[in-house]
Amino acid sequence: MNEQALERAGQKTPAVITTPAEYREALATWAANYNVLTPFTNISGIAASFGLIATVVKLNPDKAAGEVYDGLPFLKANEVAPAKVGLRKLAECGGISTSTNRTDPRTIQHYWEFKAVASYRGLDGSVITREATFEWDLRDGSDRLKGWTANQISEGRKNGLRNCEARAINAAIRECGCGIRQKYTRDELSKPFLVVRVAFQPDLADPDIKRMVTQQALTGASTLYPSTAGHRIDAPVEDDEPRHVGSGSTTSDSAPATEASKPEVDPNRPPTPDAVRIVSAEPKEFIYQNGTRKGTKGLKFVIVDSKGVEYSTFSETHYKDAVRFKAANEWVEIATESNGQYTNIIEITKAGSQPALPNLDNL
Numbered sequence: 572m573n574e575q576a577l578e579r580a581g582q583k584t585p586a587v588i589t590t591p592a593e594y595r596e597a598l599a600t601w602a603a604n605y606n607v608l609t610p611f612t613n614i615s616g617i618a619a620s621f622g623l624i625a626t627v628v629k630l631n632p633d634k635a636a637g638e639v640y641d642g643l644p645f646l647k648a649n650e651v652a653p654a655k656v657g658l659r660k661l662a663e664c665g666g667i668s669t670s671t672n673r674t675d676p677r678t679i680q681h682y683w684e685f686k687a688v689a690s691y692r693g694l695d696g697s698v699i700t701r702e703a704t705f706e707w708d709l710r711d712g713s714d715r716l717k718g719w720t721a722n723q724i725s726e727g728r729k730n731g732l733r734n735c736e737a738r739a740i741n742a743a744i745r746e747c748g749c750g751i752r753q754k755y756t757r758d759e760l761s762k763p764f765l766v767v768r769v770a771f772q773p774d775l776a777d778p779d780i781k782r783m784v785t786q787q788a789l790t791g792a793s794t795l796y797p798s799t800a801g802h803r804i805d806a807p808v809e810d811d812e813p814r815h816v817g818s819g820s821t822t823s824d825s826a827p828a829t830e831a832s833k834p835e836v837d838p839n840r841p842p843t844p845d846a847v848r849i850v851s852a853e854p855k856e857f858i859y860q861n862g863t864r865k866g867t868k869g870l871k872f873v874i875v876d877s878k879g880v881e882y883s884t885f886s887e888t889h890y891k892d893a894v895r896f897k898a899a900n901e902w903v904e905i906a907t908e909s910n911g912q913y914t915n916i917i918e919i920t921k922a923g924s925q926p927a928l929p930n931l932d933n934l
Contacts, residue, residue, distance in 0.1 A: 587622035587772055591615055594623060601625070605765035606755075608665065610748040611694065618696040622772045625765050626664035630657045632760040635886075637906075637917035645754070652754045655737050655906060656917055661751055662744045666768035667691045669740050673732075674704065681709040681728050683735035687743035692769040703742035707735035729880055730907050733845070737906075845904050846922035847876035849897035852890055874916070876905060884916045892919045 584597045591614050601607050605627065617623065630653060631638045638657035646652060653661070662669070667689050675684035684707070690700045708715055709728050716724060727734070745751050749766065775781045841847070852874045859865050872890035874882045882905065884890065896903045902922035 584625070587624055587770070589617055589622045589772075597625070601765050604762065606759060606762050607765050607767070608661065608749045608751060609767035610750070611767070614694060617694055617769075620771060620773055621692075621694070621696050621769055623767055624770045625767050627763050627765050628660050628664050629763040630660070630760055632757040639755075639760070649756050649758070650754045651757060651760070653751065654917065655741060658741050658744050658751070661749075661764060661766060662689070662747075664764070664766035664768065665691060665747070665749050666770070667744055667747050667749075669743055671736050671739060673736075679710070681711075681731065683707045683731050685736045685739035687736075687739035689740075689743035689747050691747055691749075692771075694769060696769070696771070699747075701743055701746035701748070703739055703746050705735055705739035705742055707731055707738065726883070734907065842902055842922045843904065846902040847878055847880075847905065848900065848902060849874065849893045849919075850877055851875045852893035852897055854890070874905075874919075876903075880905075882907070882916050886916065889916045889919055896921070 584600060585593055588594050588597055594611070594614055598607065598609075611623075632651060633639075634641055634651065638654055638660070639651035640654045641651045643652070668691070669687055669689045671685050671687045673684070674686050675682060684704065686702060686704045688700055688702050690698050693699045709724065709731055710716075719727070745753070773780050852872065855871055855873050857869055857871055859867050859869055870885075872884050872887070872893075874884065874890070874893045876882075896919065903919050904922050905919050906917040
């Protein structure tokens, strides 16, 4: 990427775009250097207290990195499609949040169906929602299982619930209208993505607005971390000097909470619904059953989580990650991706962690 071009783009683009003229100029500047993802071709205005913010993110075109995949019939030799990890990065930058609801009756073995809802903020400040459903049918005789080996069917059924949910989420993200295409050439992925999102920009110079924003933030924090007795979270924010909060409490002991009085975090409670611990991670020899290496020995790694799910991977990197997390007894999330016939581990990450966003100083 031409560093001088990026520097010129940064000089022309405001940190927060608030007018149609700024947006048109920004689009003209971005087009040459980025794959621009935005639902807006042009705008006539933006709602008060809102603005447009751009975020830059790069997808790795190497299949081994897990952000794209290839090998499907609709993909040509030099084309790849964004995988689960890549789509999540783009959605995070676009301010897209998702939720899912399982819609199958849960009484049909090896059959799953999910509806996913994706939401993002529009130019008028309202929340826009998009929906998508996905059916994952791995019953005997289903069209999806054509060409699958017995081992592939077994592995697919072990992770059927999660695979179905992931595909529903992917479909909902693509419905959001910001322009994420189903496939890209590797040359196109040599340019980073620039994702435009609508963000709330309150005027914190106004004391009343500042007070409401602070109170809302503290209220949200108290939901996650309940305050101890004698401490108010709704006290007005004063601009001139600090003030004591909590005097006049009706409790018999209004002394401030100490570290010892804070609620303890249960280390054995999963931090997220999908969190698991690694129970075992072992190398295992096997004999190739087909292809040019048929009859020769190979090495794969077998990983088992605390829910009893067994994963196979040829990646030594995933194996080393699993060994490290097992030794630390940490909660992890295991992401998988199926390319029609094969289910592979994409990554093993610490539960609740988020990918770091790129630096925007040169935007």
